[in-house]
Amino acid sequence: MVHRQQNSDGLGDSFLELKLHLGCGGWPIKKGNWVNIDYRYQPGVDVVDNIGTLSRYKKDTVDVIYCAHALDHFDRHTYPRVIDKWFELLKPGGIVQIATPDFDVIVDLYKSGISVLDLTGSLYANQEYENNVRHFIWDYDAGK
Numbered sequence: 681m682v683h684r685q686q687n688s689d690g691l692g693d694s695f696l697e698l699k700l701h702l703g704c705g706g707w708p709i710k711k712g713n714w715v716n717i718d719y720r721y722q723p724g725v726d727v728v729d730n731i732g733t734l735s736r737y738k739k740d741t742v743d744v745i746y747c748a749h750a751l752d753h754f755d756r757h758t759y760p761r762v763i764d765k766w767f768e769l770l771k772p773g774g775i776v777q778i779a780t781p782d783f784d785v786i787v788d789l790y791k792s793g794i795s796v797l798d799l800t801g802s803l804y805a806n807q808e809y810e811n812n813v814r815h816f817i818w819d820y821d822a823g824k
Contacts, residue, residue: 696713697713697743697744698713698741698742698743699713699714699715699742699743700714700715700734700737700742700744700745700746701714701715701716701717701746701747702717702731702734702745702747702750702766703717703718703719703731703747703748703749703750703751704717704718704724704725705718705722705750706722706723706724707724707748708724708725708726709746714746715727717729717731717734719811720809731747732754732758732761732762733765734765734766734769737769738769739768739769740768740769740770740771741769742769742771742774743770743771743774743775744776744777745766745769745774745775745776745777746776746777747776747777747778747779748778749779749780749781751763751778751780752780752781752805752814752816752818753805753811753813753814753815754816755816756815756816759816763776763778780817780818781802781803781814781817781818782818782819782820783818783819783822784820786802786803786817803817
């Protein structure tokens, strides 16, 4: 998938980076040339697809992959294959950025007096729709 944009000088097309925001949910990235992808449609989602397979994208075609709080929705046996797939899609020199809940931070919040009920979303996701369940959690060392 190639995105084209008319140059400001009107002298033709320029190729833009292909940047995927995976598991965007209701928080799409609106600035820049991001393709917001989620497994279910909601406002702001550009493409409905399984972010673990990304079947419409080919090897070595993606410049940047950003995934915040969605990798943890895959179980501990599946997430390594998902990460391998994302790296397969990257062009040489491409970037993958992954953010997940940090278990150490959650524990510190709990120890500071925040109730486990108030931390349930951080531990297990909000569970307000099918598949919105957290299957795995990392700390800083495990995420390296």
